[in-house]
Amino acid sequence: MISLHINGKTKQVEAAPDTPLLWVLRDELHMSGTKFGCGMALCGACTVHVDGQPARACVLPVSAAVGRKIVTIEAIGDTPVGKRVQQAWAEIDVPQCGYCQSGQIMAASALLKAIPKPSDKDIDQAMSGNICRCGTYPRIRAAIHKAAGNGGKA
């Protein structure tokens, strides 16, 4: 039995130590907000926070998550920054198909927590690991600036 700290709660799961955290979240805990994209840390769809830092749950062995604070898309709106990001996302209507957006919001929330007024360069360096096949990048950038209080402009 493995004990995990997820979204402020302790969860007990049965899983082999090398099981990716994403499998535990989705298949064991039925938290399906975090998406499976590539399974190789290439697309960012599975981004969660581990001790405040974005991490790709598809390659993070569950054993490496023990004793660390995990936050997923289901709880990011409970933080002031996460809530602002979600509101900006809704106001600008960022998603198209939406599949990557859990990861995008997790990455954007971590960015704004670390850098409250990010430049375009900061955004590029924080968000380039999160791929959007619909190409919503201009709206993602605008939403990050809006959530930062820049009215959607750089």
Added chain:
Amino acid sequence: MRRRLMLALALIGGAAAAAQGDPALFDPVASVVMTPRCVNCHQAEAPRQKDIGVIHAQQVVRGKDGHGSAVLQCAACHQAVNTAQGKVPGAPNWHLAPLSMRWQGLDKKGVCEQMRDPKRNGNRKGGEAVIEHMKTDPLVLWAWNPGANRTQPPMSHEDFVKVLQQWADAGMPCPQ
């Protein structure tokens, strides 16, 4: 007094002889440290990938401490071991070599001079300290077990340590 003088002269003489060691002793060392498995992370601004040394996808950058940008850190993807059937490389504390230890743009002579300069080799004073890094650093050792059919250095790790020792014993001579 005379004995001390003799000892000093012997040491100076030894150092001079060492400094004149055969620069060709660095060739086998270079054949390892200048391969992509090593050079790809001894970079200035951003790591590189694959045998062709392409700049790391996803705009990965060095960041302030060699662990990536503020919120896209090496550890976001690189775990303590390889993952995704070896496709995602992993070793403990995955990160770029310190900026002072960058090899980007250096030729064989430049790499050699960097390796023996404590100001640019992680403050490793002398051959033994340099060899210790090559013998024990998990990221160095990963190069010999990179998984996923990645190219490995051209000699075994054991042989690499031997040629390093020969180079160090000769006074770490560098190509001119």
